[in-house]
Amino acid sequence: MSGRLVVVGLGPGDERFLTPQAAEALAVAEVLYGYEPYLARVPECPGQTRHASDNREELGRARAALEHASSGARVAMVSGGDPGVFAMAAAVIEAIEAGPAKWRALDIEVVPGITAMLAVAAKAGAPLGHDFCAISLSDNLKPWDLVERRVRLAAEAGFVIAFYNPVSKARPWQLGTAFDLLRGVLPAGTPVMFGHAVGRVDERLAVVPLGEARSDMADMATCIIIGSAETRVVEREGMPPLVYSPRSARAAG
Structure with a gap:
């Protein structure tokens, strides 16, 4: 059989x-x-x-x-x-x-199933409308210096980045370090989306500029999307903003 x-x-x-x-x-x-x-x-x-x-x-x-x-x-x-x-x-x-x-x-x-970054992106609008990547911040299966290198290069290349496994009790410092790396590459106003438990009854989404993003805004039930320099926030009176990455991009340099 x-x-x-x-x-x-x-x-x-x-x-x-x-x-x-x-x-x-x-x-x-x-x-x-x-x-x-x-x-x-x-x-x-x-x-x-x-x-x-x-x-x-x-x-x-x-x-x-x-x-x-x-x-x-x-x-x-x-x-x-x-x-x-x-x-x-x-x-x-x-x-x-x-x-x-x-x-x-x-x-x-x-x-296949709907992965967390797609659920968070849909909740926010369309931040994955242009090129993007996903990076796990866990260093259980890879060295932290490799994580840092990938985060920096992805930001320099203009990718929107989704962070999986952003923090845990054993790794409370790594997300803050990743934000510091990103602040050295991206504008302070770059939108950062914190999607907590999106798809569940206790879901919540917060959109903050990179300059104000903190590690205590996330837990292991959070998927984080960091926009590129091209990503925009469309404010709406009395309604949540819409975040999107334009389908086109400027030439490098």
């Missing part, structure tokens, strides 16, 4: 962000694996078993799910947002590459 593993993106928040394809994949799975808070967002189905694990156990979780699927089970690995953006799809494929040959023979599918 051939096993199957589907890596499913749940989107950024409640079930209105779950795609029909993702909902169908979850409904037909016999077994679910995932980080416990993400599994809690999936409605329970009769006869379905669940295996929750901690956030820092991605490879172990991937290996366990692959081994379960290799027994012939229909397994779904749940992931917040999009599973291919700083999430579980890469961990699953990494485990397959280093694992036994039987894992390569499995039916593997990655089901």
Whole structure:
């Protein structure tokens, strides 16, 4: 019996962000694996078993799910947002590459979801309307000096930048350092969007100029978008502003 593993993106928040394809994949799975808070967002189905694990156990979780699927089970690995953006799809494929040959023979599918930066961008307007990139500020899997280099070069190149994993209890200083780097490249008025839990009941969005951005405005439930020098804020009386990056850009230099 051939096993199957589907890596499913749940989107950024409640079930209105779950795609029909993702909902169908979850409904037909016999077994679910995932980080416990993400599994809690999936409605329970009769006869379905669940295996929750901690956030820092991605490879172990991937290996366990692959081994379960290799027994012939229909397994779904749940992931917040999009599973291919700083999430579980890469961990699953990494485990397959280093694992036994039987894992390569499995039916593997990655089901996309709405990632956090897209939800925050939609809430703000259209800040990703021109070239952009995403950078994780976590240095768990890469050195901090590489993070700094990428942040600086991205800003110098004129990219709008989305920050994932901006702060944690173990890394309270890194976001402030990143803002200082950006202030050395970008105008002080560059809009910075703090999207907290966008897509959930406690969502909130704050738009502040880079010169006023502080690390205590974010937590691990926050995705941050930093505009480029081209990004504009359209003020509206009595209504939230609209932030957008024009579709065209000036020549370098």
